[in-house]
């Protein structure tokens with residue numbers, strides 16, 4: 001527990017609608033390495049954020065809901081780029097139907113997507129946008 005706390009490195013949050021809010025509220029007591037070490041679904045993040053508010057995190061109910069939505073989106077459950085179906089790619093990684101189909105075609109033609117750089121090479125994928133999800137991606 002102590003060791004993992006010390007190992008947590010502050011990092012730059014993916015720029016989203018509420019990244020500044022999360023940065024302000026969630027780095028008051030510990031750096032955001034805590035967030036980067038976690039992948040939770042929306043329920044899991046709700047439990048954590050409620051717990052942090054209980055400890056004194058400075059967020060209104062509305063802000064807490066925004067923070068939960070942000071964390072569930074960028075620090076949600078992991079998505080395997082080689083196994084996820086088209087629907088998961090669309091709902092979890094914000095891809096269009098065309099982009100999801102291109103990912104599936106790419107991995108069929110090329111066997112495996114090895115890393116984020118490979119995924120960004122898929123025709124039609126926006127490299128900047130997909131990078132926002134790097135904390136959720138596994139290969």
Ligand code: HEC
Pocket residue numbers: 025026027028029030034035038048049052053055056057058067071
């Ligand atoms: C008032 C101080 C404080 C603030 C503000 C705070 N935390 Fe924490 N957080 C803690 C403490 C203390 C721990 C370690 C003890 C524990 O887990 O209860 C912790 C642990 C964690 C953990 C690891 C344990 C777990 O439940 O997964 C995560 C993740 C986390 N915080 C996320 C957040 C997020 C997200 C926010 C912003 C909503 C936040 N923290 C704001 C004090 C705070």
